[in-house]
Amino acid sequence: MVRLSDRLSCVAGLIPPEGAVIDVGTDHGFLPVYLVENCPGRRVGASDINPGPLAHARESAERYGVEERIEFYLSDGLASCGAGWDAVVMAGMGGETMADILAAAPFPLEGVKLVLQPQSKLREVERYLEGIGFGLSAARLALDAGRMYVSFLASFGERSRSLAEALFEGRDPRLFEYLAAEAARLRRAIDGMERAHGTPEGLLEAREELSRINTMMEEIKRW
Ligand SMILES: C[S@@+](CC[C@H](N)C(=O)[O-])C[C@H]1O[C@@H](n2cnc3c(N)ncnc32)[C@H](O)[C@@H]1O
The missing domain is CATH 3.40.50.150 (Vaccinia Virus protein VP39)
Structure with a gap:
C-alpha cells in the first residue's frame, strides 16, 4: 500500500x-x-x-x-x-x-x-x-x-466563510499557529494600506478579517 x-x-x-x-x-x-x-x-x-x-x-x-x-x-x-x-x-x-x-x-x-x-x-x-x-x-x-x-x-x-472560519469550525489542532501567522500578515498589510493616501481598497475588509481572527484566537485559548 x-x-x-x-x-x-x-x-x-x-x-x-x-x-x-x-x-x-x-x-x-x-x-x-x-x-x-x-x-x-x-x-x-x-x-x-x-x-x-x-x-x-x-x-x-x-x-x-x-x-x-x-x-x-x-x-x-x-x-x-x-x-x-x-x-x-x-x-x-x-x-x-x-x-x-x-x-x-x-x-x-x-x-x-x-x-x-x-x-x-x-x-x-x-x-x-x-x-x-x-x-x-x-x-x-x-x-x-x-x-x-x-x-x-x-x-x-x-x-x-473564510478559510480561518472553516478551520475554526473544524477545530483544527494547528489553528492557533496558523491564525497567529495570518494575524501578523494582515497587520503588515493594514499598516501598509494605512500609510497610503485615501482609503485603499481592501482596508476595511482586512480590518474586519483581523478582528475576526483575534476573536477566534481568544476563543481557542478557552478550548
Ligand atoms: C508540484 S507538482 C504537484 C504534484 C502533486 N499534485 C502533489 O501535490 O504532490 C505540480 C504538477 O502540476 C502539473 N501542472 C502544472 N500546470 C498544470 C496544468 N495546467 N494542468 C495539469 N497539470 C499541471 C505539473 O506538470 C506538475 O507535475
Missing part, C-alpha cells in the same frame, strides 16, 4: 468517500494510487500537463499493481479529461493556475466537489471560488517538512 506524506494525507482526508475523482497535476500519482487502493471500484483519474510527470504517475501505479484501475490523461487542466467527475483534486500548484484550470473546465462545475491545496495565492483562490458560487465546506492544516499547508473542500452553493 502506498504511504502518503502528511500533506497529501490531509488532501486525501477531504475527498468525499464516493464518486469519480480526478487528481489534476498528479505528478508522482501517489494520491490516485492511494484512492484505488482504499476505495475498490471507484473511478479514479490522474492527469498532468507534462508527459514526464504523467509517466511518473504510471510508474507509481505499476509499482503498486493498480495501473489498470486508473485513467491517465495528458491534459492542460481538465481540458482533455472527459466528463463525469464528481470530485476534482488539485494540490501542489499555484492558486492562479488552479483558478485558470477551473475557469477553463469543459463541463459545468456546479455538481463537482473541489479539493484544493494551493501553494500560493490562497486569498485569490477563495475569492475566485466565491465568485463562481462555491463556498468552503471544510478545511484542514498539515505541517510537512516544516511548512504549513492549507487544504479545503469547496462545494457549490455552500455558505460563504
Whole structure:
C-alpha cells in the first residue's frame, strides 16, 4: 500500500468517500494510487500537463499493481479529461493556475466537489471560488517538512466563510499557529494600506478579517 506524506494525507482526508475523482497535476500519482487502493471500484483519474510527470504517475501505479484501475490523461487542466467527475483534486500548484484550470473546465462545475491545496495565492483562490458560487465546506492544516499547508473542500452553493472560519469550525489542532501567522500578515498589510493616501481598497475588509481572527484566537485559548 502506498504511504502518503502528511500533506497529501490531509488532501486525501477531504475527498468525499464516493464518486469519480480526478487528481489534476498528479505528478508522482501517489494520491490516485492511494484512492484505488482504499476505495475498490471507484473511478479514479490522474492527469498532468507534462508527459514526464504523467509517466511518473504510471510508474507509481505499476509499482503498486493498480495501473489498470486508473485513467491517465495528458491534459492542460481538465481540458482533455472527459466528463463525469464528481470530485476534482488539485494540490501542489499555484492558486492562479488552479483558478485558470477551473475557469477553463469543459463541463459545468456546479455538481463537482473541489479539493484544493494551493501553494500560493490562497486569498485569490477563495475569492475566485466565491465568485463562481462555491463556498468552503471544510478545511484542514498539515505541517510537512516544516511548512504549513492549507487544504479545503469547496462545494457549490455552500455558505460563504473564510478559510480561518472553516478551520475554526473544524477545530483544527494547528489553528492557533496558523491564525497567529495570518494575524501578523494582515497587520503588515493594514499598516501598509494605512500609510497610503485615501482609503485603499481592501482596508476595511482586512480590518474586519483581523478582528475576526483575534476573536477566534481568544476563543481557542478557552478550548
Ligand atoms: C508540484 S507538482 C504537484 C504534484 C502533486 N499534485 C502533489 O501535490 O504532490 C505540480 C504538477 O502540476 C502539473 N501542472 C502544472 N500546470 C498544470 C496544468 N495546467 N494542468 C495539469 N497539470 C499541471 C505539473 O506538470 C506538475 O507535475
